[in-house]
Amino acid sequence: MNQPITGYHKDEENDWVARLRCGHFQHVRHYPPFINRPWVTTEAGRISMIGHQLKCKKCDLAEPRDFSLE
Ligand SMILES: [Zn+2]
Numbered sequence: 380m381n382q383p384i385t386g387y388h389k390d391e392e393n394d395w396v397a398r399l400r401c402g403h404f405q406h407v408r409h410y411p412p413f414i415n416r417p418w419v420t421t422e423a424g425r426i427s428m429i430g431h432q433l434k435c436k437k438c439d440l441a442e443p444r445d446f447s448l449e
Pocket of ligand 1: 403435439
């Protein structure tokens, strides 16, 4: 299921994690050449991707929310 990005935070390993509207977290790593998300490395890039839809596997698996929706 596709869900839009509503925000970000960093995890304990300093990797960026997107917050999705469904209440799930999803890592948005940039590890070239395997995972290429250069936009995540800059604040402007991250802001530009707010509202962009990511495929949420947690929704497909009906996993419980990672955070409560306000
Ligand atoms: Zn989800």
